[in-house]
Amino acid sequence: MTSGGLMNGGGSSVSAAKISLRLQYYVLLAAVAAVLVVACLKYMPAAAAVAAVGGYGTAFVGAGQVAVAGRAAGDACSDDRTAARSPVVIFNFGDSNSDTGGMAAAKGLNINLPEGRTYFRRPTGRLSDGRLVIDFICESLNTPHLSPYLKALGSDFRNGVNFAIGGSTATPGGSPFSLDVQLHQFLYFRTRSFELLHKGERTPIDHEGFRNAIYAIDIGHNDLSAYLHLPYDQVLAKIPSIIAPIKFSIETLYAHGARKFWIHGTGALGCLPQKLSIPRDDDSDLDANGCLTTYNAVAKAFNGKLSESCGLLRNRMADATIVFTDLFAIKYDLVANHTRYGIEKPLMACCGNGGPPYNYNHFKMCMSGEMQLCDIDARFINWDGVHLTEVANSIIASKLLTGDYSKPRIRIASLVNSTKPHHDG
């Protein structure tokens, strides 16, 4: 599965299916993913591998054939904003979990329905049926959804910039838009803004905007995923190399005036249909909720280390606020207590192939011609085997916004107007 020339979706079903296959390549992660794909292939029955090749020629489900939500829904990105400078500025760095259209813009990918089918009722480049956690965060701060840095048309950077790109790794060189590249894009954007301001021109974000901005980082999931096929101890040994570039980014941003940091940990990797559908010898690794114990232990270890690094930085950067939020606890609760949230099948992808228990097939993914799609009203946690649904993201965001899962216990809203550093409370 190598990446050839860029397909730009001429509208034919063949190219659409190719893009879908290409997409899974980017979704997982770029270069590092190849390792995992090869590892998965080893376990793939020959028939499945043949089906994958056959998939190139199968009809693609076009926009008209996919049900979209009936209710009217506005895109908060629309033009109903005032000319005044936004009091809220967020610079976000990450992967598909917070990519609001960057990968689609950067790669020229046609991300089609059913992506975006619920809230936006059209594909937006997000890998979900609706909004992402970052979208709900923006809404809670009464600010529009973030525009992707690389989206040339219709972007508005007055309330910040989203540098997140699907498939990105924290590890430099692990993907085309790894965290170091996103960081340099930010530094370029900042330098360019200051240049223009110096000439007396207007920029979307002024000096005060950069100084007061919230710098959000949500990355590392793809790095971890690429190592999960290794023995547990070896995966644990890789964690510091994933944390180091995140730590370096915080330090670099701080050196360039950033003082408010919002850092997300990783989720319950062992509860993702994509991971659960990897063939296993027996179910001895499954916990009481049907999730993979070892993968979740890796996720918890990563979060522990990231939280620890944030703590060390907090001690060194006394005039900064560095908030770490443990998304594992929130996402695992969603699975464990799913009935309380009105969710029936917590471990099954809404959009995939193969039906229960996981509805996931690496070679017949969401957006491919053979996808099996859940009912639009069905409450699923998982969207495509890897990414979560609008329903799940809204529940996660509501918990995240309480501040109860954050260290120190701070609500993101309280960061917006704060001028003094926060301390543990």
Ligand SMILES: *[C@@H]1O[C@H](CO)[C@@H](O)[C@H](O)[C@H]1NC(C)=O
């Ligand atoms: C499930 O909910 C109960 C009650 O709120 C809570 O005590 C428990 O920790 C939750 N389980 C998980 C795994 O989060």
Ligand SMILES: *[C@@H]1O[C@H](CO)[C@@H](O)[C@H](O)[C@H]1NC(C)=O
């Ligand atoms: C921040 O301050 C502005 C101006 O005083 C106010 O309109 C806004 O609601 C505040 N935002 C938050 C999240 O508190």
